Amino acid sequence: MKSTALLTTSVGTYPKRSGKVRDIYELPQRLLMVATDRISAYDVVLPNGIPDKGRVLTQISVFWFSLLEEITANHLISAEMQDLPTAIQSEELKGRFMLCRKADVVPIECVVRGYLAGSGWREYKADGTVCGIKLPPKLKRAGELPEPIFTPATKAEQGEHDENISFERACELVGTETMTELRDRSLAIYRRARDYAGERGIIVADTKFEWGRDENGKLMLIDEVLTPDSSRFWPVDSYKPGKSQPSFDKQFVRDYLDKIKFDRTPPAPPLPPEVIQKTRDKYVEAYTRLTGQDFPWA
Secondary structure, three states, X not given: OOOOXXXXXXXXXXXXXXXXXXXXXXXXXXXXXXXXXXXXXXXXXXXXXXXXXXHHHHHHHHHHHHHOOOOOOEOEEEOOHHHOOHHHOOOOOOOOEEEEEOOEEOOEEEEEEEEOOHHHHHHHHHHOEXXXXXXXXXXXXXXXXXXXXXXXXXXXXXXXXXXXXXXXXXXXXXXXXXXXXXXXXXXXXXXXXXXXXXXXXXXXXXXXXXXXXXXXXXXXXXOOOOOOOOEEEEEHHHOOOOOOOOOOOOHXXXXXXXXXXXXXXXXXXXXXXXXXXXXXXXHHHHHHHHHOOOOOOO
């Protein structure tokens, strides 16, 4: 590993708020989103991070925002250092920031599932449904669904779990017209990304999108998009339905925490070096497969 994990940032005197991974700064008329190397599992942030993880998330998002412009507008203004105010340009920020339009956030997570995994698999085993959507019988774990399905969720506060809700309930919360447009756009993006990634050896099993409105009320894609943190990526070459799949994300972290029987309440234990290295390797591999480029910080 050539770099150390960046766990927090400080950018000028701009107002700052922090999520599990990102530090967000309020610039005049714009937002500066900085992806740190923090990593969370089971909604708990771990004490040590994954070096360059924030750069992987940022660069994958920038890649997808460009590829998906034909389908939807997004909040990205620039990810180039020269477009930042001179006083805050720094080596620390290189590769891990996005300068973004401000947005009035739609408080719904727009989840699209193409395969049966995670909470969807657990619900299907119990009730034959996913988020209340009836599915055919005898589907396998990690099996591909007949068609991708849209399963919205409420956006939870940090430390809380998102709650799956029906499309009808989402319409009650934010309006039928808005949710119909978000469902249609989310499904279109998923299909485009699924086909693109599939040609590059990655299955996009499911993903979540966040949306907001710009100053003119126009819907745009915000936050991160189609990263290993917001999606379930599986390698095509080892895919076999009927069991859990290897993935390009924090799988090694979860496996380690399960092995030591972590009770999923803070504080989380530190990660050993080999888990950190394996996790970093997976994130970087996702970047190189999707973009076809070497990772600049390898």
